[in-house]
Structure formats: structure tokens, C-alpha cells
Amino acid sequence: MAVKKASEMFSKSLIEDAHKWGCMKQTGVSLRYMMEFGSTPTERNLLISAQFLHKELPIRVARRAIELETLPYGLSEKPAVLKVRDWYLESFRDMRAFPEIKDTNDEKEFTQMIKAVKVRHNNVVPMMALGVNQLKRGVAFYEKLEEIHQFLDRFYLSRIGIRMLIGQHVELHNPNPPLDIVGYIHTKMSPMEVARNASEDARSICFREYGSAPEINIYGDPSFTFPYVPTHLHLMVYELVKNSLRAVQERYVDSDRVAPPIRIIVADGIEDVTIKVSDEGGGIPRSGLPKIFTYLYSTARNPLEEELDLGTADVPVTMAGYGYGLPISRLYARYFGGDLQIISMEGYGTDAYLHLSRLGDSQEPLP
Numbered sequence: 525m526a527v528k529k530a531s532e533m534f535s536k537s538l539i540e541d542a543h544k545w546g547c548m549k550q551t552g553v554s555l556r557y558m559m560e561f562g563s564t565p566t567e568r569n570l571l572i573s574a575q576f577l578h579k580e581l582p583i584r585v586a587r588r589a590i591e592l593e594t595l596p597y598g599l600s601e602k603p604a605v606l607k608v609r610d611w612y613l614e615s616f617r618d619m620r621a622f623p624e625i626k627d628t629n630d631e632k633e634f635t636q637m638i639k640a641v642k643v644r645h646n647n648v649v650p651m652m653a654l655g656v657n658q659l660k661r662g663v664a665f666y667e668k669l670e671e672i673h674q675f676l677d678r679f680y681l682s683r684i685g686i687r688m689l690i691g692q693h694v695e696l697h698n699p700n701p702p703l704d705i706v707g708y709i710h711t712k713m714s715p716m717e718v719a720r721n722a723s724e725d726a727r728s729i730c731f732r733e734y735g736s737a738p739e740i741n742i743y744g745d746p747s748f749t750f751p752y753v754p755t756h757l758h759l760m761v762y763e764l765v766k767n768s769l770r771a772v773q774e775r776y777v778d779s780d781r782v783a784p785p786i787r788i789i790v791a792d793g794i795e796d797v798t799i800k801v802s803d804e805g806g807g808i809p810r811s812g813l814p815k816i817f818t819y820l821y822s823t824a825r826n827p828l829e830e831e832l833d834l835g836t837a838d839v840p841v842t843m844a845g846y847g848y849g850l851p852i853s854r855l856y857a858r859y860f861g862g863d864l865q866i867i868s869m870e871g872y873g874t875d876a877y878l879h880l881s882r883l884g885d886s887q888e889p890l891p
Contacts, residue, residue, distance in 0.1 A: 534613050542616050546586035551576075552685075555709065555860050555884035558692055559751055562706040565696040567628050573693050574631040577638065582619045584686050588679060589613050596671045597659060604655035608648055615641045635694060642690045648683060652676070653848055656819060676819050678891035681855045685888050688753070688859070712749040715757065715790045715797055715880075716742060722761035723788065730769040738772045738783040740765065744790030750797055750882050756856045757880070760864070761788075763849040764801040764876045771805025771874065796862070797880045804873040808866075816866060817851045853878075861886030 561569065589612035593600055600609075618637055625634055656672065692707035704712040723740045730737035768786045776783040784804040791798045808816065854864040861881035868874040 533610060534617070538613065538617055538620075541620060542586040542589050542613065544586075545582050545616070545620075546590040548583045550583055550587075550890040551580055552888035552890050553689075554887050555751065555753075555881075558688075559706050559709050559711060559884065562692065562696050562709070563711075567631075570635075570693075570696060571625065571628065571631050573696070574625045574634045577689060577693055578619070578622065578625050578634060581638065581641075581686065581689065582616055584682055585612055585616045585619065588682055589616055591675065591679065595675060597669065599655065599659050599672065602655040602658045604651050604658060608651050608655065611644050611648065615644060635697060638690045639694050642687060642694070645683070645687070649680070649848060649852070652679070653819070673818055677851070677855065680852055681859065681889060681891050684855060684859050685890070688888075708753050708755065709751055710754050711751045713752045713754050713757070714746065714749050715752075715799060716744050716746045716748070718754050718757045719744075719761050719788050719790060719799060722758045723765050723786075725758075726762050726765040726769055729766065730773060734773050734777070736773070736783075737769055738776075739785035740769075740788065741785050742788045742790070744788075745792065748790070748792045750792070751884055752797075752860070752880060756859070760853040760856050760878055761799060761801070763853045764878065767849065768801055768803035768805060768874065768876075772803050773805075775804075775806045793882070795882060797882050799878040799880070801876045801878070802873065807870040807873050808868040809870045810868075813866065813868060817854060819848060819851055858889060860884065860888075 561573070589609060592605060592609040592612060595605070599605055618641060622634055622637055623630070625631055656676070659672075688708065692709070695701075695707040704710060719742055723742065727737045727740060765786060765788070772783050772786065787800075787802045789800045789802070791800070850864070850866070857864045857878060857880065861883075862879045864879070865877045866874060867877070
């Protein structure tokens with residue numbers, strides 16, 4: 525693949541504009557604000573939302589585009605990373621080229637444009653993973669490259685925010701939203717129900733890969749609900765359950781004993797809703813625990829090396845991926861003021877604690 529510098533593909537004035545916008549202050553919003561503002565999606569509110577995004581999105585996209593130009597250890601020069609940088613610069617160009625939003629027609633056109641931007645960035649995560657993997661092959665002691673990990677945390681956290689803002693605005697145009705749905709937010713989401721669906725999805729993948737799967741038992745109050753983004757929670761629980769299933773399955777694959785079930789406990793506290801995923805999959809050695817939140821740490825084979833092509837960037841669903849599941853899940857938790865912790869007993873199993881802020885009033889973290 526021919527590598528081109530940004531200066532060869534984009535005008536000098538666009539690059540300068542990106543640097544200018546990348547220095548502007550970002551404005552964070554909270555889950556509660558998105559929910560309250562979106563609960564009455566009148567034409568006026570949609571117009572206000574579009575005007576906010578018209579100013580906010582270029583700032584966020586420009587920051588990432590600039591950072592992609594200045595990564596350490598030659599990461600910026602990797603073909604996959606250059607492709608991602610091009611996507612960000614193209615999106616910045618599209619947003620800046622869009623005129624001031626004055627009426628409903630402008631708002632509708634703007635919504636179509638940002639919808640296309642979101643689609644353009646669908647494969648950013650696997651493409652960046654490929655770029656870092658290209659670097660990993662050439663750099664020893666990858667775990668010590670703290671700068672890369674910090675960059676990826678900032679980069680993916682920002683991406684979660686950009687996609688949430690675009691997706692929320694686009695979804696508010698749904699003329700017949702389901703009951704209790706405000707954009708991406710479910711105002712009465714049942715964590716038990718989401719955990720059950722995510723577990724079933726993870727089990728079906730386990731069945732496909734191993735021919736069998738451990739049982740999953742879920743405990744909690746099935747009538748309990750709180751406002752959250754179901755797609756985010758599904759992604760996090762799916763990832764944790766998938767890891768547990770794989771650990772248990774591989775530990776008991778040659779055993780005469782029945783594989784012990786995975787236990788999911790949903791607790792509703794005053795500040796947090798906490799979901800614990802417990803397994804008896806043998807645990808993680810203490811020396812390995814610091815690595816589980818580093819990118820590209822995975823004990824499984826890497827599907828990227830075999831199946832990802834720079835042209836398509838479609839990633840297959842497998843039981844174990846390219847080592848991004850846990851760090852990205854933690855970012856999803858932190859985006860709305862929660863967190864993810866892993867506690868392990870080597871020789872026994874692992875407990876994952878997923879904390880979700882119940883209050884919904886923490887501002888987005890803005891890297």
C-alpha cells in the first residue's frame with residue numbers, strides 16, 4: 525500500500541484549520557443531560573443539538589487527527605494508522621465544509637452527513653489494532669510502551685464520545701421510538717435482561733468454537749431498572765462473559781468433571797449498579813494482572829494477522845480477539861462515570877466487577 529503524507533492528500537489550509545480547531549476547548553455532556561434534552565425531540569431541540577454538534581464534533585475529530593500525526597516509535601507511519609488518520613481528516617473536512625445550520629432543512633442535511641461520518645469510522649478499532657500490531661512486531665518489550673497505551677486510551681475514549689453524540693442525535697429522528705427509549709438511552713433499562721442477552725450471545729460463540737459451553741447463572745432483581753445505554757452494557761458484559769467462558773472451557777476441556785457455571789450477580793446500590801461476573805476458570809497469575817488492560821495482550825491467537833485486510837477491515841467474531849476487549853470495556857464503563865476491576869485467584873478463578881454510575885450526572889471525560 526502506497527503511504528502518503530497528509531500534506532499530499534489534503535490541502536495545507538485544511539491541515540492548518542485542523543490544528544486550530546484541535547486547540548479549542550471541548551464541551552462535555554452528561555448522560556442525564558442527553559436524556560432530559562432528548563426526551564422532547566422537537567424541531568427546535570434538534571436544531572439546537574445540530575448547532576452544538578456542528579461546533580463540537582470538528583474540535584474532537586481535529587484533536588485525534590493531529591495526535592495521529594505525532595505518535596511515538598514510528599506508529600504514525602504505519603499504513604493502517606495512516607488510513608485511520610485519513611478517515612479523521614476527511615470527516616473534519618466534511619464537517620467544516622458544512623455551512624451554518626439555520627433551519628430544519630439544514631439540520632436534516634447535517635444529520636445525513638454525520639451519519640455518513642459515523643459509518644466511515646466503523647472499523648477504526650480493528651484498523652488501529654492492525655497498525656499497533658504492525659509496530660509490535662518490530663518493537664521489543666511492548667508492555668513498556670506506556671505512551672502507546674495512554675494514547676490508545678485517549679483515542680478510543682474520544683471515539684466512544686464522538687459516536688455517542690452522533691448516534692444520539694441521529695436516533696432522536698426516529699418518528700416512532702420504542703417506549704422509554706431516548707436516542708441511544710433506555711430510561712428504564714433492566715441490567716438483568718441485558719446481561720442475559722449478552723450471556724446468550726457469548727455462549728453461542730462458545731458453542732460454535734468449542735462444541736459446548738458452561739452454564740451461566742444470573743442473580744438479581746429482574747424488576748430493577750435504571751437509565752443507561754443498553755448497547756454499551758451489552759458490549760461490556762459480553763466481553764467479560766466471553767473471557768470467563770473461554771477460561772472455564774479450556775480448563776475443563778479434558779476433564780471428566782462437569783464445567784462449573786459462570787455466575788453473574790447484579791447489585792443495585794445508591795450510587796452504582798455493580799455487575800459481578802465470576803468464573804472458576806483457573807484465574808490469572810498475579811504477574812499477568814497488570815497486562816490484562818494493556819492493548820494487544822491476549823493469550824489467544826491473533827485474528828488480525830490472518831483475516832484483516834487493509835481494504836475491507838472486517839473483523840470476524842471469535843471467542844478471543846486481538847486483546848482489546850478488556851481495555852475498551854473499561855473505557856465504556858468510565859465514559860459515563862463507572863469503572864471495571866478484575867480480581868483473580870490463580871488456581872481458582874476470576875471475578876470481574878463492572879461498576880456503572882446510577883446517577884448519570886458525571887460529565888464525559890474529554891481526552
